Amino acid sequence: MIEDIRAILKEHGRLSVDAGALAVDADLYQAGLTSHASVNVMLALEGKFDIEFPDRMLKRGVFESISSIQAAVEELTAGAK
Amino acid sequence: MTQVAVSPHVAAAIRIAREVAGPVANAVDKDARFPNEALAAMKEARLLSAFVPRELGGFGCGMLELSQMCEALGQHCASAAMVFAMHQIQVACLVRHGKGQPFFEHYLRDLVKNQNLIASVTSEVNVGGEMRNSICSVERQGDRFKLDKDASTISYGAQADDLLVTARRAPESPANDQSLILVSKAEYTLEKTGSWDTLGMRGTCSPPFKLRSTGGVERIMPESFADIASHTMVPFSHILWAACWLGISTSAVSRARAFVRKQARAKPGTTPPSALRLAEVSSMLQMVRANVHDVANECESLMSQPDAGTEVLSSIAFALKMNNVKVSTSTVLFDIAHRCMLICGIMGYKNDSPFSIGMHMRNALSAALMVSNDRIFATNANMLLVLKED
Numbered sequence A: 001m002i003e004d005i006r007a008i009l010k011e012h013g014r015l016s017v018d019a020g021a022l023a024v025d026a027d028l029y030q031a032g033l034t035s036h037a038s039v040n041v042m043l044a045l046e047g048k049f050d051i052e053f054p055d056r057m058l059k060r061g062v063f064e065s066i067s068s069i070q071a072a073v074e075e076l077t078a079g080a081k
Numbered sequence B: 001m002t003q004v005a006v007s008p009h010v011a012a013a014i015r016i017a018r019e020v021a022g023p024v025a026n027a028v029d030k031d032a033r034f035p036n037e038a039l040a041a042m043k044e045a046r047l048l049s050a051f052v053p054r055e056l057g058g059f060g061c062g063m064l065e066l067s068q069m070c071e072a073l074g075q076h077c078a079s080a081a082m083v084f085a086m087h088q089i090q091v092a093c094l095v096r097h098g099k100g101q102p103f104f105e106h107y108l109r110d111l112v113k114n115q116n117l118i119a120s121v122t123s124e125v126n127v128g129g130e131m132r133n134s135i136c137s138v139e140r141q142g143d144r145f146k147l148d149k150d151a152s153t154i155s156y157g158a159q160a161d162d163l164l165v166t167a168r169r170a171p172e173s174p175a176n177d178q179s180l181i182l183v184s185k186a187e188y189t190l191e192k193t194g195s196w197d198t199l200g201m202r203g204t205c206s207p208p209f210k211l212r213s214t215g216g217v218e219r220i221m222p223e224s225f226a227d228i229a230s231h232t233m234v235p236f237s238h239i240l241w242a243a244c245w246l247g248i249s250t251s252a253v254s255r256a257r258a259f260v261r262k263q264a265r266a267k268p269g270t271t272p273p274s275a276l277r278l279a280e281v282s283s284m285l286q287m288v289r290a291n292v293h294d295v296a297n298e299c300e301s302l303m304s305q306p307d308a309g310t311e312v313l314s315s316i317a318f319a320l321k322m323n324n325v326k327v328s329t330s331t332v333l334f335d336i337a338h339r340c341m342l343i344c345g346i347m348g349y350k351n352d353s354p355f356s357i358g359m360h361m362r363n364a365l366s367a368a369l370m371v372s373n374d375r376i377f378a379t380n381a382n383m384l385l386v387l388k389e390d
């Protein structure tokens, strides 16, 4: 899953650094993630994992790092089963 | 507002608006000069520190009271209202994000004593109205920093005592990784690089400046500007601006009302045709008022919750709502003023008549570009792609 998240960040995150080399707990906003780009990342994640982020998860903290994204995706995919 | 009981601080602002700001509003507009009298009166009433918590010596007013003050001022002098609103937005950032920081708490105690006026330096040449991007950056050297900014618009830059400035956190940071820095007059220079001869909001005195500043690193707010913006600067800006605009609308409608009453008195027994238009514009005004009061109320109750509403304040749904109040009030504001001018006819068109609506219309035009509505719509369009609102 981490690799999928990295690939999506690489394609849609418009980060100023390589998403492939980023530590899982590195601050994505400090790496240049904008709110606009985070929406595109969210849309790509929803498509890739066939999930929908509920409104309560649409906030900055959820997209702060690769690991926070992973936790959110895990919570949503677990809920789907 | 007259039916509702207001706090003594709001009552003080209402009095200053009527007795001090209103009488010179035309002169402020005509000469594009700073509303000195209103600001001096507000300092005397200690209203510049109205939002500072009681523990630090202020009045501990909330968003609702601030918005009522802006609305009252907006009815009598839009420039004085906007200056007051912009200052309070800066104070709100310092109060809400400087909490527990000795430097900022000390600064706020001094603000209560000295009634310093704080200006905002977010806009930058070549960035335009995109508040969440900066070109300039903070350059730290030990416990000092250096910060230079080519600012495209600084309201009351020449009159302010302190500035709150956005900049990239460090020279190597990306454009949106920003900090908010409080710089003090003793440690900055402003070189005026242009003029402020505008259609409206002339008394805000907002020309471009080149800022050069230094200071101790304790002046850099510890939280990221992204959080300060979404939790405080944007909600306070949009609500307090909208409250100023509501004041402008209220004043235009009250002139139109007076005009229609005068017509009716001239011919008792027949309803003047303009009364129909007045009925129309009065329903538009009610919508604006309900909108502004609703979000101000919601914000105030959120911020007084134990977690200061942080969860909700950082959500997309809340950001959308805050943006909507800005775009909707700024759009309808000019429409209301225009309709009021049509009601008053030539008496509304004349600059020197008691029913003049010209200044209202010119002031109203600034609202849609004070952070371009299209930029805000673009942000909302993006957020709506993921927001479900279920």
Ligand SMILES: Cc1cc2nc3c(=O)[nH]c(=O)nc-3n(C[C@H](O)[C@H](O)[C@H](O)COP(=O)(O)OP(=O)(O)OC[C@H]3O[C@@H](n4cnc5c(N)ncnc54)[C@H](O)[C@@H]3O)c2cc1C
Binding pocket: B086, B119, B120, B121, B122, B123, B124, B127, B128, B129, B130, B153, B154, B155, B156, B201, B204, B206, B366, B369, B370, B371, B372, B373, B374, B375, B378
């Ligand atoms: C009365 C008044 C007081 C002000 N006081 C201050 C102050 O004290 N401090 C301060 O920092 N600033 C201040 N400003 C500046 C203000 O906040 C905006 O930054 C400024 O008005 C925007 O300038 P602009 O219209 O040239 O730029 P832009 O925002 O770049 O807009 C120019 C045009 O481009 C369009 N556009 C550009 N980018 C986009 C996009 N991404 N999406 C959609 N449309 C786009 C806009 O719709 C518009 O038509 C003040 C402005 C006013 C009117």
